[in-house]
Amino acid sequence: MLIAVDGPAAAGKGTLTRKLAEHFDLARLDTGLIYRAVSLKALELGDPSDEKIAVAAAEGLSFSDPDLAGLRDEAAGNAASKVAAIPAVRDILLIFQRNFAANPPNGKKGAVLDGRDIGTVVCPEAPYKLFIDASAEVRADRRYKELQERGDEAIRSAILRDIIDRDERDRSRTVAPLEPAKDAKVLDTSDLDADAVFAAALNFISLQD
Numbered sequence: 001m002l003i004a005v006d007g008p009a010a011a012g013k014g015t016l017t018r019k020l021a022e023h024f025d026l027a028r029l030d031t032g033l034i035y036r037a038v039s040l041k042a043l044e045l046g047d048p049s050d051e052k053i054a055v056a057a058a059e060g061l062s063f064s065d066p067d068l069a070g071l072r073d074e075a076a077g078n079a080a081s082k083v084a085a086i087p088a089v090r091d092i093l094l095i096f097q098r099n100f101a102a103n104p105p106n107g108k109k110g111a112v113l114d115g116r117d118i119g120t121v122v123c124p125e126a127p128y129k130l131f132i133d134a135s136a137e138v139r140a141d142r143r144y145k146e147l148q149e150r151g152d153e154a155i156r157s158a159i160l161r162d163i164i165d166r167d168e169r170d171r172s173r174t175v176a177p178l179e180p181a182k183d184a185k186v187l188d189t190s191d192l193d194a195d196a197v198f199a200a201a202l203n204f205i206s207l208q209d
């Protein structure tokens with residue numbers, strides 16, 4: 001089983017894919033974390049928007065430890081969106097992602113991947129494709145609450161602006177832009193809670209069989 005889940009920042013892809021992985025006993029790959037790890041590594045080496053530096057960071061990445069401190073920060077997400085626009089970086093990371101989908105680790109019989117281009121580029125053959133969307137306002141509210149609950153300082157207007165900037169960058173890049181695959185089920189989750197999104201995803205998957 002292979003499930004591709006795409007969508008913009010803070011749409012709820014992580015929550016959904018965790019539930020899907022548990023329900024179907026799948027290996028889960030949050031591909032945004034890989035781009036985040038590359039951006040942090042590139043920052044250590046110099047300017048992350050310099051192609052040579054970003055490529056060196058992608059080539060030197062060890063996938064065994066994706067839980068680098070700071071990976072979940074908003075700043076890491078924004079920096080990730082910048083290195084993600086560099087085609088040579090995407091080419092390097094594509095191999096790892098496809099390999100994960102074809103050979104899920106830990107003896108799992110299938111995989112669920114979430115990101116921006118899973119249904120369109122990484123796994124265009126996936127039988128189940130979902131595109132999770134929500135208005136920028138709703139996504140900013142969700143991210144704001146999440147940060148507050150974690151005890152992190154957050155300014156809602158800054159989060160909204162970052163989300164809008166990141167959407168624009170991810171949608172307008174020339175390689176693998178954020179867009180639903182033609183055969184993806186688009187779910188607008190603006191008015192849905194996590195359980196309702198999960199139920200809608202399960203319903204879609206059952207209709208494909």
Ligand code: DC
Nearest residue numbers: 031032033035080081084115116117
């Ligand atoms: O899902 P996320 O917010 O952790 O992703 C961080 C950035 O990484 C996102 O803004 C764009 C990039 N990304 C990508 O280009 N392709 C993916 N499959 C996943 C993430």
